[in-house]
Each structure stands twice: as C-alpha cells, then as structure tokens.
Amino acid sequence: MIKVLFFAQLREVLNCSNLTIESTPETLGDLRQLLCEKGDTWDEWLGSDKALAAVNQTMADDDVKLNDGNDVAFFPPVTGG
Amino acid sequence: MAEDLSPLSQNLASRYVRQASLPDIGDCGQAKLIKSSVLIVGAGGLGVPSALYLAGAGIGKIGIIDHDCIELTNLHRQVIYTESDIGKPKSSALAKHLRKLNSNIDVVSYEERLLSKNAAALVEEYDLVIDAADNFLVTYLLSDLCLAKGKSLISASVIGSKGYIGVFCHQAPSYRALFPNVPEQAQSCSEAGVLGPIVGVLGNMQAQEAIKLILDSPMALKGKLLTIDLWQNRQSQINFSEAPEPEHYQPIELIDESAITDDDLLIDVRNEIESQSSPVKGALNIPLPQISENGHNSLLKGNRRRVFFCVSGRRAAQAALSMRSEINDRIAVLYRS
Numbered sequence: 364m365i366k367v368l369f370f371a372q373l374r375e376v377l378n379c380s381n382l383t384i385e386s387t388p389e390t391l392g393d394l395r396q397l398l399c400e401k402g403d404t405w406d407e408w409l410g411s412d413k414a415l416a417a418v419n420q421t422m423a424d425d426d427v428k429l430n431d432g433n434d435v436a437f438f439p440p441v442t443g444g
Numbered sequence: 445m446a447e448d449l450s451p452l453s454q455n456l457a458s459r460y461v462r463q464a465s466l467p468d469i470g471d472c473g474q475a476k477l478i479k480s481s482v483l484i485v486g487a488g489g490l491g492v493p494s495a496l497y498l499a500g501a502g503i504g505k506i507g508i509i510d511h512d513c514i515e516l517t518n519l520h521r522q523v524i525y526t527e528s529d530i531g532k533p534k535s536s537a538l539a540k541h542l543r544k545l546n547s548n549i550d551v552v553s554y555e556e557r558l559l560s561k562n563a564a565a566l567v568e569e570y571d572l573v574i575d576a577a578d579n580f581l582v583t584y585l586l587s588d589l590c591l592a593k594g595k596s597l598i599s600a601s602v603i604g605s606k607g608y609i610g611v612f613c614h615q616a617p618s619y620r621a622l623f624p625n626v627p628e629q630a631q632s633c634s635e636a637g638v639l640g641p642i643v644g645v646l647g648n649m650q651a652q653e654a655i656k657l658i659l660d661s662p663m664a665l666k667g668k669l670l671t672i673d674l675w676q677n678r679q680s681q682i683n684f685s686e687a688p689e690p691e692h693y694q695p696i697e698l699i700d701e702s703a704i705t706d707d708d709l710l711i712d713v714r715n716e717i718e719s720q721s722s723p724v725k726g727a728l729n730i731p732l733p734q735i736s737e738n739g740h741n742s743l744l745k746g747n748r749r750r751v752f753f754c755v756s757g758r759r760a761a762q763a764a765l766s767m768r769s770e771i772n773d774r775i776a777v778l779y780r781s
Contacts, residue, residue: 370671370680371606372636415622415682422622422684438671438682440627442756443578443603443636444490444643 365394365429368436376408387433391416392425394435414439452478456548460502473659474502478548480658481505483570485558485586487534488512489521489638490600491576493647494654496524499542499549501655506542507570509554510535521640557779558582560697564589572614572657574650575599580626581698581757581777587612587619588695596666598653600646603636605675607646609665610684611653616667621687625694626761642674696764697776699751704778709748711735713763714755724753724778732759736766749774 365384374380388394392411399406408414411425417436418427429435452475457464464474482503484491487510498506514522514529514537522534529537539553556562558577567573567589575586575597583599590597590613599619600609612619649670656664667685672678704710712719712727719729732754750767752760752775760777768775 368680371608372603374606375604412624413627415684417682417684420681420683422682422687436680436682438608438669440580440623441601441603441608442580442583443601443638444486444488444576444607444646 364431366434367394367398368434370436370438371441373408373414373437373439376404387429387431389428390425391418391423391427391429391435394429395425408439409437456502459548463501468661469659476658477502477655478504480572481507481570482572482574482654483507483509483566484574484576485509485582486576486578487522487538488518488576488578489602489640489643490647490650491574492522492524492538493644494574494576494650495538495542496545497648497651498654499546499551501651502546503549503654503658505550505552505570507552507554507566508535508538508542509556509558509566510538511555511557521638521643523640523644557700558585558698559700559703559779560585561699561703563698567593567595570595572596572598572654574654576647576650579757579779581696581761581779583619584626584695585698590614591618591620591689596657596664598650598657600650602638602643602646605639605642606671606673607642608669608671609646609649609653610669611657611665611667614666617684617687618689620693621689622669622684624690625765626696626758628762639674642672645672645674694765694768696761698757698779699776701778701780703776704751707748708751708776710751710753710778711763712753713759714753718755724780727753732763735763747774749776751776751778753778753780 365387368381398409414437418433460474463469464471480503484495487508512534514525514532514534533555535553535555539551542551563585572595575583586597594614596614597612669682671680710727712724712729713732715731752763754760757777764775764777
C-alpha cells in the first residue's frame with residue numbers, strides 16, 4: 364500500500380489532497396503512470412518533468428523502487444508572492 | 445566576551461543585545477551579521493518582511509531590486525506601504541523605511557528589473573541572495589548565477605494560503621535540479637490570488653534562513669524544501685540534497701525594451717484579447733498554441749534575433765525553448781509589464 368500526497372496547487376487542480384494505492388507499484392515511474400491515467404488533468408500535471416516527487420520525504424527519480432508503506436509526495440513548480 | 449565584542453561599538457552592542465544574547469548568535473555572530481550583505485530580489489509580499497527583519501538584525505548591507513510601483517492591489521499583503529505610497533517605486537520606498545529603521549546599515553535600492561545584463565554583477569556584489577520575485581525566469585536566472593558563483597539562494601513562493609521555502613545552490617543543488625526547465629503548467633499569485641499572512645510568514649522565514657546561513661548554522665534549510673499550508677495548518681519537508689544537476693539545460697536571455705533593436709523579430713505569444721488590451725509596439729502576435737502546434741517555418745527564415753513576450757514570461761519562455769531546439773541561438777524573452 365502506498366500513500367500519495369499532493370502539495371501546493373496540485374490539490375486544487377486535481378481536487379485531491381491525498382489518496383491510497385492498495386497495490387504497491389514497482390517503481391515511482393509506474394506510480395506516475397498509474398496516476399496520469401486517471402484523466403487529462405492528472406496527465407498534464409503529474410508527468411515526470413512537471414512535478415517533482417519525493418519518496419518518504421526525499422526527492423526521487425522515476426527509477427526508484429517503491430516499497431509497501433512508502434509515502435509519495437508530488438510537488439509542482441509555483442511562483443508568486 | 446570582550447575580545448568578541450571588539451568589532452562592535454557599545455552602541456551597536458546594546459542595540460542588538462536581545463539577539464546577541466542567544467547562544468546561536470553571540471557577539472561573534474552579531475559581528476558576522478554586521479559584516480554580511482544580502483541581495484533581495486523583489487520588494488513585494490516576501491521581500492518586504494525579509495528586508496525589515498534583516499535590517500532589524502543589523503545585516504551590514506541590503507540591496508533591494510524591484511522595478512514595480514506600489515499599487516492598491518498590493519496593500520493587503522505588502523503592508524509596509526500606505527495608500528499615500530501608491531504610484532511610488534517599491535524599491536526606494538522600502539529602502540527609505542529600512543534606513544529609518546536602522547541607520548547603521550547600508551541600504552541600496554535598484555529601481556530596475558533583474559535582467560541577464562545586470563544580474564551577474566549584482567549577485568557577485570552580495571554574500572547571498574533572496575528570491576522574493578514572482579517570476580520563474582528570475583528564479584532560473586538567479587539559480588544559474590548562484591550555482592556558478594557558489595552563493596546560497598533562498599527562494600520562496602506563495603499562492604493562496606500555501607507556499608514553500610528552500611535553500612539552493614551553495615552546498616545544495618540548484619533550482620534546476622528540481623525543475624530543469626521553465627514549467628509548461630504553473631500558476632502565479634497574480635493569476636490565482638494570495639492571502640497576506642502566509643506571504644508574511646514565508647518572507648520572515650527567508651530572513652531567518654539568511655541569518656542561519658550567514659552564521660553557518662547546520663540547521664539552515666540547505667537542500668530542503670519546506671512546504672506550508674496555513675489554511676489547513678500543514679507542513680512538510682522534502683529533502684533534495686542528493687538531486688543531480690541536469691546535464692543539459694537551456695538558459696534564456698532576459699532583456700528589457702532598451703535592448704530591442706530594429707533587427708529583432710518581436711513576437712507577442714499572448715492570446716489575441718490579451719495582446720490587443722496592452723499591445724507591444726512592433727510585435728507580431730502569434731499565440732503560443734499556434735507556435736507549438738503549427739511549427740514556425742515563417743519564423744525560421746532569416747537570422748534575426750527572436751524576442752518573445754508575455755506578461756509573466758512563462759509562455760514566452762516556452763516559445764523560446766521550442767524555437768531554440770531548432771535554431772540554437774539568437775533567442776530572448778522580453779521582460780516588461
């Protein structure tokens with residue numbers, strides 16, 4: 364099981380702050396793919412060059428293996444102030 | 445104690461006694477703060493609190509660069525400015541206030557945009573840089589320069605009630621290690637709105653990080669991104685200290701109108717309505733989707749420099765990057781309101 368958290372504007376555009384994936388994907392890239400298939404907006408915002416991902420609070424690339432119980436967070440680029 | 449105090453006059457020692465009495469600061473730390481310099485890019489919601497607290501703390505030299513004038517829509521979050529300041533340049537209004545707050549420090553105001561032509565010399569002149577701007581192109585420009593010059597970049601950004609702060613570049617990866625190129629999808633606070641207190645919190649945190657970095661504290665947020673949601677009272681950290689720098693990236697030259705010549709091909713990539721409401725003199729209007737979808741054969745003819753424009757610079761950067769892959773040079777983004 365993987366817990367997925369969305370940060371910053373991802374919460375609004377995806378209308379989702381967190382979700383749970385029951386069957387653990389093999390890699391972070393597989394998880395991205397799974398999430399991108401949820402719809403056009405998900406695909407637009409969660410591609411590997413569009414949002415950074417962290418596994419258990421450490422930035423990770425798509426090759427990183429996921430383990431049961433991992434927390435995965437997605438963070439988009441934002442600017443403002 | 446007496447030896448440590450030697451660089452400080454009794455007057456300064458008593459001025460800063462409440463912070464110098466902290467074990468993490470001390471008289472030695474206070475002397476370091478007095479000898480240090482910080483460049484603050486942007487005198488808005490983040491830059492104002494940052495500058496105020498750094499001036500209060502006695503940072504010896506504070507530079508503030510901002511080209512904007514104070515507007516009514518700024519006052520809910522840029523609370524140092526008053527209604528009678530509307531229309532005045534932000535950088536000099538803020539600098540004036542800082543000089544009144546602390547006459548012992550040197551405050552320099554630059555009423556200009558941060559562009560490719562002036563950024564390197566400014567970054568060189570200061571010990572560290574605070575990115576309090578609201579523009580991706582500025583963040584990338586600062587990140588590239590700070591990485592090259594080995595200086596810390598304290599970047600923050602806020603939209604709505606959510607924001608982040610992170611410390612990049614010196615002994616930490618650059619912003620490009622997180623996001624290699626200017627994003628296609630993004631929101632900015634001018635488009636999405638922003639609440640005042642969260643901007644104040646993050647601006648203050650930038651000042652606190654600057655102090656920690658000057659004092660070489662291991663507790664500084666080097667290589668870490670702290671995200672905060674003040675509406676839902678949530679915080680989280682992402683460690684990016686091992687993130688590799690991208691092997692290939694494409695810096696974009698940021699220029700202002702004074703650098704445009706008759707030989708340049710100026711292309712406004714906003715949509716037709718935006719373009720007509722505030723036209724750019726001499727510009728061809730080709731909305732970004734047309735550049736992306738239809739190719740740009742007509743733009744490829746000749747070897748004139750292509751200068752792209754949109755207000756935030758994000759769409760202009762997208763256009764510039766898609767062109768660069770085909771022509772390799774003579775591409776710039778115009779940065780103006």
